[in-house]
Amino acid sequence: MTDEYSNLVDNPDGATPLDPDELVGLKFKHVSTRGELDQLEQAGITEGLEWLAKQKHPDVLSEAFVFELHRKLFGSVWKWAGTFRRTEKNIGVDPVQVAIQLRLLLDDAKYWVEYRTYPPKELAARFHHKLVYIHPFANGNGRHARIMADAVLTKLLNRPAIDWAGGYALEAMNERRNQYVAALRAADDHNFSALLEFVGA
Ligand SMILES: Nc1ncnc2c1ncn2[C@@H]1O[C@H](COP(=O)(O)OP(=O)(O)O)[C@@H](O)[C@H]1O
Numbered sequence: 001m002t003d004e005y006s007n008l009v010d011n012p013d014g015a016t017p018l019d020p021d022e023l024v025g026l027k028f029k030h031v032s033t034r035g036e037l038d039q040l041e042q043a044g045i046t047e048g049l050e051w052l053a054k055q056k057h058p059d060v061l062s063e064a065f066v067f068e069l070h071r072k073l074f075g076s077v078w079k080w081a082g083t084f085r086r087t088e089k090n091i092g093v094d095p096v097q098v099a100i101q102l103r104l105l106l107d108d109a110k111y112w113v114e115y116r117t118y119p120p121k122e123l124a125a126r127f128h129h130k131l132v133y134i135h136p137f138a139n140g141n142g143r144h145a146r147i148m149a150d151a152v153l154t155k156l157l158n159r160p161a162i163d164w165a166g167g168y169a170l171e172a173m174n175e176r177r178n179q180y181v182a183a184l185r186a187a188d189d190h191n192f193s194a195l196l197e198f199v200g201a
């Protein structure tokens with residue numbers, strides 16, 4: 001890790017640290033603190049959400065949409081936005097498994113939508129959990145997968161989005177984030193009750 005990036009890697013609990021290779025993909029060379037990076041990413045996310053709001057009938061459960069949304073959210077900040085992760089992380093499947101696992105998840109989720117396997121919020125929560133579990137990207141997986149879940153609800157199921165933050169900043173360390181990460185960990189062990197409660201299902 002080079003010194004110029006050392007302030008960008010004090011991640012909150014449950015966030016994926018970036019590799020030196022990935023940090024090189026930062027489009028703003030003057031960024032020196034985690035706070036500045038958060039602000040740049042947030043500006044990109046705002047633009048990405050505006051793009052999403054304009055999509056009338058997007059094919060949400062397609063690989064192309066998964067990548068395009070990540071690029072719209074993070075492409076102003078990271079060169080590798082919208083491309084598969086190539087490095088091993090503390091969270092997520094082996095990088096060589098990402099493509100196939102994502103394919104399987106999208107197929108499952110299409111089936112869940114078509115056959116109403118779960119109530120809408122539960123469907124979105126299960127989809128969200130599996131998507132962050134796969135961790136397709138080097139960074140931004142939590143934010144991307146929350147927006148993906150909301151896109152499933154709003155664009156495919158005509159339901160309101162989830163109130164993920166519940167009045168908190170979910171990117172920062174706080175009680176709500178602790179609950180969120182604990183609920184994801186329980187879901188890793190196939191126990192979904194905490195996550196369902198978290199999303200208000
Ligand atoms: N134990 C876990 N199991 C599954 N997902 C997790 C776990 N811990 C954290 N996560 C997810 O990973 C995200 C962090 O990954 P990251 O790529 O840094 O996303 P972001 O940059 O949007 O925060 C968290 O927001 C959460 O969604």
Ligand SMILES: [Mg+2]
Binds near residue numbers: 015
């Ligand atoms: Mg992160």
